[in-house]
Amino acid sequence: MPTSPLARRTFLKSGAGAAAVSALAPRAYSANDKISMAFIGTGVMGSENLGVAAGQPGVAIAAVCDVFQPNLERAAAIARRAGHQPKEVRDFRQILADKSIDAICISTPDHWHPYITVEGCKAGKDVYVEKPACVAVDEGRVMLEAARKYNRVVQAGTWQRSGAHFQKACEIVASGELGKIAFARSWIYNNQPKKGIGNPAEQAPPPGLDWDLWQGPARQRPFNPNRFGVYKDTYSYFRFFWDYAGGIVTDSGIHMIDIVQMALGDAMPGAVVALGGKYWLEDNSETPDTMQATFEYPGLIGSWEHRSNNTELGKSRLMGINFHGTRGTLYVDRAVMRITPEDGSDLKPFEMKRIADPHPLHWVNFLDCVRTRKRPNSDIETCVKSSITSILGNLSIQAGMRLDWDQQAQTVKQTSARPLLRREYRHPWKLEA
Numbered sequence: 095m096p097t098s099p100l101a102r103r104t105f106l107k108s109g110a111g112a113a114a115v116s117a118l119a120p121r122a123y124s125a126n127d128k129i130s131m132a133f134i135g136t137g138v139m140g141s142e143n144l145g146v147a148a149g150q151p152g153v154a155i156a157a158v159c160d161v162f163q164p165n166l167e168r169a170a171a172i173a174r175r176a177g178h179q180p181k182e183v184r185d186f187r188q189i190l191a192d193k194s195i196d197a198i199c200i201s202t203p204d205h206w207h208p209y210i211t212v213e214g215c216k217a218g219k220d221v222y223v224e225k226p227a228c229v230a231v232d233e234g235r236v237m238l239e240a241a242r243k244y245n246r247v248v249q250a251g252t253w254q255r256s257g258a259h260f261q262k263a264c265e266i267v268a269s270g271e272l273g274k275i276a277f278a279r280s281w282i283y284n285n286q287p288k289k290g291i292g293n294p295a296e297q298a299p300p301p302g303l304d305w306d307l308w309q310g311p312a313r314q315r316p317f318n319p320n321r322f323g324v325y326k327d328t329y330s331y332f333r334f335f336w337d338y339a340g341g342i343v344t345d346s347g348i349h350m351i352d353i354v355q356m357a358l359g360d361a362m363p364g365a366v367v368a369l370g371g372k373y374w375l376e377d378n379s380e381t382p383d384t385m386q387a388t389f390e391y392p393g394l395i396g397s398w399e400h401r402s403n404n405t406e407l408g409k410s411r412l413m414g415i416n417f418h419g420t421r422g423t424l425y426v427d428r429a430v431m432r433i434t435p436e437d438g439s440d441l442k443p444f445e446m447k448r449i450a451d452p453h454p455l456h457w458v459n460f461l462d463c464v465r466t467r468k469r470p471n472s473d474i475e476t477c478v479k480s481s482i483t484s485i486l487g488n489l490s491i492q493a494g495m496r497l498d499w500d501q502q503a504q505t506v507k508q509t510s511a512r513p514l515l516r517r518e519y520r521h522p523w524k525l526e527a
């Protein structure tokens with residue numbers, strides 16, 4: 095095997111290199127073999143993922159990794175309480191280089207998902223990566239390419255796909271029982287004080303944080319507590335800054351848009367139009383607090399809306415989807431799926447509640463696929479699609495125009511908007527499958 099980087103590149107381009115890629119053959123597990131796992135990014139969701147995985151039979155937590163010492167220590171304690179003996183690692187590259195690790199879970203902020211997924215696939219690891227798959231449209235294609243090229247199982251964190259009542263909802267929509275569905279609306283509402291997440295001054299990073307490695311491929315910025323966004327008892331605020339994420343539509347919206355697309359056989363919209371902005375909050379967040387996006391699928395309009403200043407006294411359901419058909423409406427959220435017939439329709443009312451928590455089921459599905467090499471419930475391809483749909487909503491606002499999506503060419507028809515599909519990586523990070 096060539097050792098210098100140049101020799102290695104030449105080798106990989108040659109036939110012998112191609113053989114080396116396919117030689118990343120999956121490990122064959124016998125019934126008693128444990129899947130050796132590392133958890134990269136152990137904040138709120140990373141801890142939840144770790145807690146669920148640590149309790150599964152057949153898993154050994156080999157390492158936990160975070161660039162923020164308090165979160166790293168908390169994760170190590172979670173794993174130890176469940177009977178594991180993880181290494182504590184601050185730089186994920188040590189994990190990728192460790193050949194004894196079979197699979198990684200990436201629960202970092204969004205801007206790290208593509209790079210660590212792609213490098214993880216190259217290093218022969220299976221990957222559980224949180225949603226959204228990517229921050230920029232073009233990154234999604236590279237992630238999918240890496241998953242397929244290196245023959246990896248890559249499950250995305252869109253866990254609703256493992257929920258029985260979501261699966262039933264998608265089955266009913268696809269079956270035609272609701273008649274012609276021409277409209278599917280999805281939403282999230284909340285009511286926040288005008289001060290929102292506040293407007294703290296730039297300052298020195300807290301002790302124990304490697305701010306440079308936290309930012310990684312993102313543009314280098316002075317430390318601001320809201321950009322890092324880690325506070326007690328809340329999901330972090332990085333999600334409201336363009337350098338790291340895409341705001342509410344790529345954070346919550348993607349979960350709902352993902353189910354709409356699952357029900358439509360993982361169709362992509364051919365056109366997207368959106369409006370929105372910061373109309374209410376006076377804080378240093380950058381992404382829209384209010385937004386409406388319209389997606390044109392074949393024969394159906396999908397819509398996403400969020401607002402941050404009103405919940406209609408909680409009377410309106412706070413996050414959900416309505417599929418509107420000629421024979422009835424199917425409503426689904428995280429608790430229930432319900433069919434309400436139209437007047438005069440022979441459709442029967444129907445309700446199905448959530449049976450079991452889908453998140454652990456999603457993990458069981460991932461671990462099963464690692465062993466069997468089947469495609470997981472949220473195969474990366476599906477999450478790349480719902481991530482791109484959500485991102486295009488933001489880009490339509492930014493470009494001030496309708497965007498026509500060409501799934502085959504993986505680009506938009508409007509050439510002036512194409513630069514918005516890319517994200518520059520800060521040196522030395524480079525995204526390459």
Ligand SMILES: NC(=O)c1ccc[n+]([C@@H]2O[C@H](COP(=O)([O-])OP(=O)(O)OC[C@H]3O[C@@H](n4cnc5c(N)ncnc54)[C@H](O)[C@@H]3O)[C@@H](O)[C@H]2O)c1
Pocket residue numbers: 134135136137138139140159160161162165184186201202203204206224225226251252253307308309310322323324329330345
């Ligand atoms: N599937 C779901 O339902 C769900 C729910 C919440 C969050 N999420 C996703 O989980 C991800 C994390 O969100 P969160 O709310 O837990 O954020 P968080 O800020 O609480 O956690 C992120 C952690 O990643 C660490 N980190 C940053 N760069 C790192 C690096 N290079 N190496 C190792 N660690 C690094 C941070 O220090 C932090 O501890 C996001 O992508 C979010 O969208 C998914």
